[in-house]
Amino acid sequence: MDVDLLVIGWGKAGKTLAGRYAATGHSVALVERSPKMYGGTCINIACVPTKDLVVSAEQRRESDDPAEYFAQSVAGRDALISKLNAANHKMLEKPNVTLIDGTARFVGPHEVSIDTADGEVNVTASKIIVGTGATPARLPIPGADGERIYDSTTIQHVEPFPKRLVVIGGGFVGLEFANMFAHFGSEVTVLDGGDTFLPAVDRDVAEAVLDALKAGGIRVESGVKVEEFSETADAVVARSSAGEFEADAVLVAAGRAPATKELGLDAVGITTNERGFIEVDDQLQTSVEGVYAVGDVNGGPQFTYISLDDNRIVWDAIVGDGKRRRSDRVAVPNSTFITPPLSMVGMNEKQVRESGRKVLVASKPVEKIAAMPRPKIVGDTRGLFKIFVDDDTEEILGATVFSIDSQELINFVSLAMRLGAKVSDLRDGIWTHPSSTEGFNEVLGELEPLD
Ligand SMILES: Cc1cc2nc3c(=O)[nH]c(=O)nc-3n(C[C@H](O)[C@H](O)[C@H](O)COP(=O)(O)OP(=O)(O)OC[C@H]3O[C@@H](n4cnc5c(N)ncnc54)[C@H](O)[C@@H]3O)c2cc1C
Numbered sequence: 494m495d496v497d498l499l500v501i502g503w504g505k506a507g508k509t510l511a512g513r514y515a516a517t518g519h520s521v522a523l524v525e526r527s528p529k530m531y532g533g534t535c536i537n538i539a540c541v542p543t544k545d546l547v548v549s550a551e552q553r554r555e556s557d558d559p560a561e562y563f564a565q566s567v568a569g570r571d572a573l574i575s576k577l578n579a580a581n582h583k584m585l586e587k588p589n590v591t592l593i594d595g596t597a598r599f600v601g602p603h604e605v606s607i608d609t610a611d612g613e614v615n616v617t618a619s620k621i622i623v624g625t626g627a628t629p630a631r632l633p634i635p636g637a638d639g640e641r642i643y644d645s646t647t648i649q650h651v652e653p654f655p656k657r658l659v660v661i662g663g664g665f666v667g668l669e670f671a672n673m674f675a676h677f678g679s680e681v682t683v684l685d686g687g688d689t690f691l692p693a694v695d696r697d698v699a700e701a702v703l704d705a706l707k708a709g710g711i712r713v714e715s716g717v718k719v720e721e722f723s724e725t726a727d728a729v730v731a732r733s734s735a736g737e738f739e740a741d742a743v744l745v746a747a748g749r750a751p752a753t754k755e756l757g758l759d760a761v762g763i764t765t766n767e768r769g770f771i772e773v774d775d776q777l778q779t780s781v782e783g784v785y786a787v788g789d790v791n792g793g794p795q796f797t798y799i800s801l802d803d804n805r806i807v808w809d810a811i812v813g814d815g816k817r818r819r820s821d822r823v824a825v826p827n828s829t830f831i832t833p834p835l836s837m838v839g840m841n842e843k844q845v846r847e848s849g850r851k852v853l854v855a856s857k858p859v860e861k862i863a864a865m866p867r868p869k870i871v872g873d874t875r876g877l878f879k880i881f882v883d884d885d886t887e888e889i890l891g892a893t894v895f896s897i898d899s900q901e902l903i904n905f906v907s908l909a910m911r912l913g914a915k916v917s918d919l920r921d922g923i924w925t926h927p928s929s930t931e932g933f934n935e936v937l938g939e940l941e942p943l944d
């Protein structure tokens with residue numbers, strides 16, 4: 494079969510490009526190795542199901558039995574995800590789109606062989622998009638394949654419910670699940686290999702996050718080297734540089750590796766870097782002309798909205814005026830979905846100090862922001878707002894918001910930065926009341942030189 498565009502992997506960039514290219518009348522084939530993954534990682538096993546579980550966990554009452562409540566929450570999660578999975582399939586059911594269930598492997602620079610239940614299918618295309626994503630990194634230590642060792646996918650259906658959970662890794666996945674399982678009623682210990690807890694976060698904010706996690710019953714140990722897991726009939730022990738930690742289950746959340754093993758990239762000259770991610774230029778083209786790599790597999794930041802933006806860059810390269818670049822991104826925000834969420838954009842304190850600029854800072858604990866009653870109404874006044882501003886240009890340089898609604902607020906700051914708004918635009922803006930946004934009226938009125 495020959496098509497105009499072949500997409501490997503049903504992730505955010507891949508499915509968006511497939512739909513858009515098909516809508517312009519081109520023939521498109523999309524290959525996905527698992528029916529459970531129609532729609533990609535985010536929809537089926539990552540962003541959406543985990544946040545559904547986070548919200549369910551937050552709504553648990555003390556009187557709810559943890560195991561029963563978890564089982565109900567998982568059933569709710571599964572019902573939502575199966576609807577989204579089916580809806581994603583439906584979106585690409587079009588006459589000029591061939592959807593192929595199978596695992597793709599390059600057999601030529603523009604030829605892919607797909608291993609399907611009915612045998613091999615060969616597809617050629619002048620344009621190929623590789624969007625195969627990433628999978629949980631495995632720890633290379635004894636016992637890592639044990640029955641009680643879970644990753645971010647399998648832990649969502651852990652059975653029986655773990656009364657004690659050890660989480661290896663204090664990054665996005667580790668903290669989101671640690672917080673979630675603590676709310677479900679598990680006793681949670683986080684063992685992080687890094688020497689510094691949340692290294693990209695300012696120390697005062699990291700301390701506030703740590704306090705909130707500890708208050709939620711979570712123990713966090715940094716600088717821990719886990720050496721071995723050993724299992725008995727009813728427990729697992731993580732042996733580490735900080736001693737032994739016994740649990741009912743272990744979640745390994747130590748990063749994600751590119752899903753390239755089955756692709757046969759070497760044979761056709763598609764180069765990868767030392768970490769295995771596909772090398773791309775600023776327009777996401779690989780070392781083979783006409784073959785692009787998008788999303789997690791190209792080694793960029795591992796976020797769905799980055800994959801979505803990769804789709805825009807490739808679209809511009811193959812259909813538009815070719816101006817978009819990966820390097821033209823400004824103020825890319827992120828949120829860690831703990832309770833309350835932690836969100837950041839732009840520079841942190843270390844970066845503004847190193848920038849050589851004259852910097853102003855405003856930093857205020859949420860409970861002290863008098864003219865922002867929403868957290869009090871909601872009943873969660875934890876966290877703080879911290880914002881850096883250039884004293885000469887009034888530009889916003891960066892912000893960290895650890896507060897309810899921060900996953901929304903950070904997009905607002907990001908937009909202000911992208912549009913080059915002045916700090917006074919946010920400080921003197923007319924915002925609804927009672928909202929979290931109005932916190933900026935007060936906090937930005939208290940800028941001081943960064944000493
Ligand atoms: C637990 C968790 C929570 C997350 N939460 C968030 C969040 O809240 N917000 C956020 O922005 N990001 C989040 N992420 C990251 C986000 O999920 C990823 O960045 C995003 O899904 C990557 O999309 P992608 O386009 O790279 O492809 P993916 O969505 O990963 O899709 C790749 C697809 O390719 C298929 N595939 C792989 N190899 C082959 C092959 N050889 N042949 C055929 N098909 C193949 C896979 O089955 C998969 O469906 C989270 C990640 C995890 C693990």
Ligand SMILES: NC(=O)c1ccc[n+]([C@@H]2O[C@H](COP(=O)([O-])OP(=O)(O)OC[C@H]3O[C@@H](n4cnc5c(N)ncnc54)[C@H](O)[C@@H]3O)[C@@H](O)[C@H]2O)c1
Nearest residue numbers: 662663664665666667685686687746747748749795828829
């Ligand atoms: N809210 C979100 O947007 C969201 C949520 C989940 C995941 N993600 C994406 O998925 C990616 C993967 O998440 P992740 O949490 O697995 O990776 P991560 O890179 O965010 O964090 C990995 C953590 O594991 C630790 N670590 C690494 N090796 C270790 C070892 N051997 N022992 C103990 N600790 C070890 C690191 O110190 C780090 O704290 C993230 O980088 C992020 O881009 C995003």
